[in-house]
């Protein structure tokens with residue numbers, strides 16, 4: 311795993327608690343400003359100012375010019391600086407947060423201005439005149455981090471919360487932003503530090519053999535339990551990462567089956583082109599959607615055929631199959647006419663081998679669904695007829711009837727049950743109980759939400775395994791514990807912070 315030589319981390323346990331990198335921060339003497347809300351016409355826009363001279367905004371730009379009481383909203387007239395003719399720009403609501411009791415830990419002023427492009431640009435222009443500088447993307451949060459207001463897991467939680475599109479993502483991000491994840495990792499660090507302190511005592515003072523055995527016997531179960539607990543989190547089926555990125559659902563099938571129509575119907579917008587011409591869709595059309603609070607990325611694909619008519623169609627089919635294979639949930643769509651011999655007689659004989667193959671795969675894949683579309687072309691089906699047809703399809707395909715759905719995009723048939731089945735499928739992939747999927751409780755929230763966490767926790771387990779293999783070689787064993795603590799510290803940002811920061815902050819926008 312590309313680990314550095316152990317001596318690089320040699321030190322006593324105290325550093326696990328120190329915040330060597332978080333006490334200092336670049337350009338801390340600057341006062342910075344940025345528009346914190348989105349640019350564009352709005353009722354209100356928020357401009358945030360942070361830094362040692364933040365309150366100068368009152369003496370330079372507002373009337374009255376006194377610094378208002380901290381945490382009280384105050385209405386002020388906002389002017390351009392004297393050198394610019396002291397023209398009134400707006401009437402604004404001001405909020406002052408005195409450091410360290412602010413988001414960044416510094417003095418912070420928020421100006422709630424009227425949200426027009428003209429007001430915003432005039433205000434920003436005036437702020438630049440009073441020796442403030444524009445904030446870099448994510449600089450407010452970066453300052454909060456450097457000032458010890460939040461650890462890295464909370465920073466990541468904030469980034470995820472800003473990007474959250476569904477309630478599941480919001481809940482997961484908020485749980486992290488609130489420091490729950492950081493607290494758990496700190497608990498683990500504390501535990502390992504206790505173990506390390508014992509082992510170090512052995513190195514320094516251990517002379518009596520019975521004492522050695524006793525201390526090691528005390529430390530072993532502690533480390534073993536933690537190793538098992540972290541391993542359990544690592545075996546979570548990537549739940550947290552999936553919630554962040556969305557569950558991939560593919561829609562595949564022969565040309566003209568109604569795949570694009572199905573995507574559009576579910577997305578409730580014409581995301582993909584629909585036409586009676588076979589081979590209309592040539593590439594993957596992705597739609598991110600909220601499926602009952604759960605994040606889903608649904609992909610329409612080119613129709614799969616064994617005899618593509620040109621290289622573009624061939625490439626489209628390759629992409630369709632590739633997407634299908636990596637998707638967590640797979641929808642195979644067939645036109646009812648393609649499998650209907652007579653009114654109630656079904657036959658799969660006319661399907662091309664590649665489609666038959668998809669059906670064979672779907673048999674054993676619990677996350678695959680067979681969708682029989684265009685049922686409006688049949689006479690209306692009673693529930694009994696529908697059940698009989700499903701049973702016949704089961705006999706032919708061995709796909710359980712619970713994973714067979716009849717739909718009509720034209721007459722809006724079957725979508726309630728299809729969407730509920732998909733939602734339940736997402737819930738089962740996430741390993742959630744039904745109650746959790748709909749609740750706002752953070753219970754069962756995933757500890758691992760990024761590959762960064764997974765990588766580092768794997769390193770922790772690795773080190774703990776090495777410790778457990780040979781705990782009586784105390785010097786080496788102590789190094790393994792130190793390495794485990796070091797890796798945990800990297801997750802929360804207590805060590806090696808600069809390298810990690812660049813990666814995390816690249817996703818932040820200006821004003822946050």
Ligand SMILES: Nc1nc2c(ncn2[C@@H]2O[C@H](COP(=O)(O)OP(=O)(O)OP(=O)(O)O)[C@@H](O)[C@H]2O)c(=O)[nH]1
Pocket residue numbers: 564565566567568569570571572583584585586587588589590591592611612613614683684685686687717718719720721
């Ligand atoms: N009667 C009926 N027609 C449908 C239904 N769904 C789709 N169609 C029609 O079937 C034709 C093909 O629909 P598409 O959604 O473009 O099919 P597709 O599977 O995406 O086709 P390709 O992109 O060519 O692979 C269009 O004329 C649709 O209007 C349905 O439920 N009932």
Ligand SMILES: [Mg+2]
Pocket residue numbers: 569570571582583584590591610611613
């Ligand atoms: Mg299509």
